[in-house]
Amino acid sequence: MLRLMRYLKPYRFTIAGIIILILMQSLADLYLPTLMSDIVNNGIIQGDTGYIWKVGGFMLVVSVLGTVVSVLASLYASKVSALFGKEVRLDTFSKVERFSIQEFDKLGTASMITRTTNDINQVQQVVLMILRMMVMAPLMCIGGIIMALYKDVQLSMVLLVVLPILALAIFIIVRFGMPYFKIMQKKLDRMNLVLREGLTGIRVIRAFNRTSYEAERFTGANKDLMDTAVKVNQIMAFMMPVMMLIMNICIIAIVWFGSKRIDMNEMMIGDLMAFIQYAMQIMFSLVMMSMMFVMIPRAQVSAVRINEVLDMEASITESDSPKQGTAAASGFNGTVEFRNVSFMYPGAEKPAVERLSFECKPGEVTAIIGGTGSGKTTIINLIERFFDCNEGEVLFNQINVKDWKLDELRNSMALVPQKTTIFSGSVAENIRYGKEDATDAEVREAAAIAQALPFIERMEDGFDTMLSQGGTNISGGQKQRLSIARALVRKPSLYLFDDSFSALDYKTDAALRAALKEHVHDAAMIIVAQRVSTVMYAEQIIVLDEGVIVGKGTHQELLQTCDVYREIVQSQLSEEESA
Known part of the structure; x- marks a missing residue:
C-alpha cells in the first residue's frame, strides 16, 4: 500500500497543514484534563468561585478551538483522500484501456470492475483514516503517557502493565483475521461476475427459462461472500469486548491505587480525575489504532490488487521509433499484407492461424470465408494489433504493424466488429x-x-x-x-x-x-x-479451413480449384445463383 502513497505527493503541503491542525487538536484535548484538575484542586476544594469561572472560561475557549481545528482537519483530510481516490481510479482505468485482449482475459472483466471501484474505495477510506487517526492516535497516546507521568509516576506503573497486554491482544486478533480479507475480495470478484452475467444475459436467461438457476448461482456466490464476511467479522468482533474489558480493569486499578495515594496525601483528587482521563485518552488512542488495524489489512489486499493492474505490462506495446507516414506518398495507403503469419492464443493446443500469406490492396475488396473456428476473426485481430503474431509479419502500408504507434495505426482503420x-x-x-x-x-x-x-x-x-x-x-x-x-x-x-x-x-x-x-x-x-x-x-x-488458407482467388476461380469453397457455395446457393 505504501507504493500507492506516491499519489499523495501533490498534496504534501495540505497534508502538512492537516498534521498541524491535528497537533493543535491533540494539544487542546490533552490540556483539558489538566485544567479540570486545577479547577478541582484550586477552585472546588478551596471554594474559590472566581478561580472556577476563570479557568472554566479558559476551558471553554480551548474546547471551541479544538472543535474548530478538528472540523478543518476532517474537511481537508476528506478532500485529500477523495482526490487520491480520483487519481488512482483514473490511472487504473487509463492503464486498463491500454491492455490488450490477453490482459483482459487474464484478469477478467468482473475483477477489473471490482479493482477499479471497491478496491480503490477501500484504500481511499484507509487514507482518510491515516490522515485523521494515524496521526492523532500516536500523538494522543504519547501525549497522554507524558501527562500521566507528569501527574503521578507511581500510578503510571498500572499503564506500563496494561498497555502491552492490550497491544498483544490486538495483534493476535488482527493476525487471525488478515488472511480472510484477501479471500473476501476474491469472493466479491466472483459475485460481481455472476451478477454481471445475469444482467447482461437476461434475455437469454429468460428465453431458456433459467431464471431460477441464475438466482441459485447468485445466491451461492452471495452466501459464499457472506460466510467469509461473517467469519472475519466474528474474529474482529472479539477486539472491542477484549479492549473494553482491559480498559475497565485498568480504570478499576487506577481508582484503587489512586485512592490509596490520596489517603496517604501523596496525590490530590483533581490529579486522580485528570489521570483517569489521560488513561482513557491513551486507551482511546489504542482503540483508534485498532480500527486502523481492522481496515489496513483489507486495504493492503486491495492495494496489492490495484498494483497488480498498475504494474501489469501490456503485451501489445508501441515501437520506440515509429516509421509510419511514408507509405501514403508511395501509393500503398491502405495496403495490408500477411507474410507467413502464425498465431496461437495463450493456452491453446494448436495455432488459430498458420502460415498465412496474402495481400489486400487499396481500392479492392478482399473477402475471407470459412467454417466456424477457421481463424477469420483472428486475422482482423492481428491487423488491429489486438494480438501480435507469433511468427511472420503483418504489414500495413508496407510497414510492420509492430512499428506503428497504436493510435496512428488504428486511426487509419475502421472496424465493424462481429x-x-x-x-x-x-x-x-x-x-x-x-x-x-x-x-x-x-x-x-x-x-x-x-x-x-x-x-x-x-x-x-x-x-x-x-x-x-x-x-x-x-x-x-x-x-x-x-x-x-x-x-x-x-x-x-x-x-x-x-x-x-x-x-x-x-x-x-x-x-x-x-x-x-x-x-x-x-x-x-x-x-x-x-x-x-x-x-x-x-x-x-480467401478460403480458410482450420486456420490454413486452402483457396485464394475470385469466385469463379475458386469454384474450379477449391473443394472447401465449392462445398460452402453448394450449401447456400443453387447452381444458377452460384454461376
Whole structure:
C-alpha cells in the first residue's frame, strides 16, 4: 500500500497543514484534563468561585478551538483522500484501456470492475483514516503517557502493565483475521461476475427459462461472500469486548491505587480525575489504532490488487521509433499484407492461424470465408494489433504493424466488429463515435451508405433519437447498420468488416454492398462473412479451413480449384445463383 502513497505527493503541503491542525487538536484535548484538575484542586476544594469561572472560561475557549481545528482537519483530510481516490481510479482505468485482449482475459472483466471501484474505495477510506487517526492516535497516546507521568509516576506503573497486554491482544486478533480479507475480495470478484452475467444475459436467461438457476448461482456466490464476511467479522468482533474489558480493569486499578495515594496525601483528587482521563485518552488512542488495524489489512489486499493492474505490462506495446507516414506518398495507403503469419492464443493446443500469406490492396475488396473456428476473426485481430503474431509479419502500408504507434495505426482503420456495440446516447452520437468532429452532413451521408437512413428517418426524433445501452430499443440489423455507419463516417484507408452483414436481409445486404462499391473507391476493404452472396463479387476471396488458407482467388476461380469453397457455395446457393 505504501507504493500507492506516491499519489499523495501533490498534496504534501495540505497534508502538512492537516498534521498541524491535528497537533493543535491533540494539544487542546490533552490540556483539558489538566485544567479540570486545577479547577478541582484550586477552585472546588478551596471554594474559590472566581478561580472556577476563570479557568472554566479558559476551558471553554480551548474546547471551541479544538472543535474548530478538528472540523478543518476532517474537511481537508476528506478532500485529500477523495482526490487520491480520483487519481488512482483514473490511472487504473487509463492503464486498463491500454491492455490488450490477453490482459483482459487474464484478469477478467468482473475483477477489473471490482479493482477499479471497491478496491480503490477501500484504500481511499484507509487514507482518510491515516490522515485523521494515524496521526492523532500516536500523538494522543504519547501525549497522554507524558501527562500521566507528569501527574503521578507511581500510578503510571498500572499503564506500563496494561498497555502491552492490550497491544498483544490486538495483534493476535488482527493476525487471525488478515488472511480472510484477501479471500473476501476474491469472493466479491466472483459475485460481481455472476451478477454481471445475469444482467447482461437476461434475455437469454429468460428465453431458456433459467431464471431460477441464475438466482441459485447468485445466491451461492452471495452466501459464499457472506460466510467469509461473517467469519472475519466474528474474529474482529472479539477486539472491542477484549479492549473494553482491559480498559475497565485498568480504570478499576487506577481508582484503587489512586485512592490509596490520596489517603496517604501523596496525590490530590483533581490529579486522580485528570489521570483517569489521560488513561482513557491513551486507551482511546489504542482503540483508534485498532480500527486502523481492522481496515489496513483489507486495504493492503486491495492495494496489492490495484498494483497488480498498475504494474501489469501490456503485451501489445508501441515501437520506440515509429516509421509510419511514408507509405501514403508511395501509393500503398491502405495496403495490408500477411507474410507467413502464425498465431496461437495463450493456452491453446494448436495455432488459430498458420502460415498465412496474402495481400489486400487499396481500392479492392478482399473477402475471407470459412467454417466456424477457421481463424477469420483472428486475422482482423492481428491487423488491429489486438494480438501480435507469433511468427511472420503483418504489414500495413508496407510497414510492420509492430512499428506503428497504436493510435496512428488504428486511426487509419475502421472496424465493424462481429459483436455490435451501441452506446447509450443519440443515433448521431453513436455514428460520431467513429469521427468526433463529423458534421451533420457527414453523419447523414454515412447513414445513407450504410442503409440506415430509412429507419432513422422513421424514428420520431430522427438522428436525435436516444438509444439505450446496448441498443436494446432497436433491432439487430439496425444496430449493424449503425455500426457500419460509424465506420464509414471515419473515411479511413482500410475498412474491416468482421461478419458485419449477418443480421441484414439479402436485399439490404445487396444494397449496402452496391453503395460501398459506389462511394468507397480508394480504401482497401476486408470483409469476413459467412454468406457466399456477400463475398462472391470481391476481387479476392480467401478460403480458410482450420486456420490454413486452402483457396485464394475470385469466385469463379475458386469454384474450379477449391473443394472447401465449392462445398460452402453448394450449401447456400443453387447452381444458377452460384454461376
